[in-house]
Amino acid sequence: MDLIDEDNYERASLYKLFSSLFMQEPTEEVLETLKEIFQMKFDETTDEIGKDFRHLFQKPAGHLAPYESLYSYPLGDRPRLWGKVTEKVQECYRSAGLMIDEEIHVIPDHVSAELLFMSYLIDQGLTDRQKSFIEDHLLTWMPAYCDELQEHARTTFYKEVAEMLKEFLSSDYEEFESSGNH
DSSP states (O other), X not given: OOOOOHHHHHHHHHHHHHHHHHXXXXXXXXXXXXXXXXXXXXXXXXXXXXXXXXXXXXXXTOTTOOBGGGTOOOTTOOOOTTSHHHHHHHHHHHHTTXXXXXXXXXXXXXHHHHHHHHHHHHHTTOHHHHHHHIIIIIHHHHHHHHHHHHHHOSXXXXXXXXXXXXXXXXXXXXXXXXHSOO
16 A cells, blocks of 8 residues: 555545544644634634533534434435434445444444544545545535534534535545546
8 A cells, every 4th residue: 555645644634633523622722723724713712612512512412413314314214313324334434444443432423433434544545435435425414514513503613613624525525526536
C-alpha cells in the first residue's frame, strides 16, 4: 500500500475532526484550533457550547439524535435505532475489514462512527468504497441532518459546524464525480 498523499491525509483528518465534534463536547483547545483553521465566527464560551452539545445530542430522547436510521430508511419501514440501515452500515464496516469494539457503546450509524469510517477508508486507500459510502450513506441523510442542526442549535458554533460539514461532504463528493477518483 502506498503512503497516503497530502490531500487524502487532510481529507481523513477533516473527517476525524467532524466526527469528534459529534462525539464529545469540544475543549477550549479544539475551539481555538477551529477558529484559527476555519476562521469561524462564533463567540460563545466553552461552557455555552458544551450546554448546546448536551441539548442537541445527549437528551434522553435525543433532541437531534445523530443516527442515519432515523433519517434514511427503506420504504415501508419506520425510523428506529438498530433498523435495517444500521445493519447495512455495519456490513459496510465488516466488508472493509473493520469491527466496532462493543465496548465503544456507539451504534454503527451514529454520525461520528460514519465520519470516522470515511477517514478509515481514506487511510486504507479504499477509493471505490469511499465513493459508494458517501453516496449510499453520508449524502442520504447528513445534509438534512445538518439543516436540522442549524435550525435547532442555540450557538453560532454548531450552526457553523453544520454548514461546514454539509459543504465539506458536498465538495468531497463532487471531487469523486469530477475526477472519477480521488
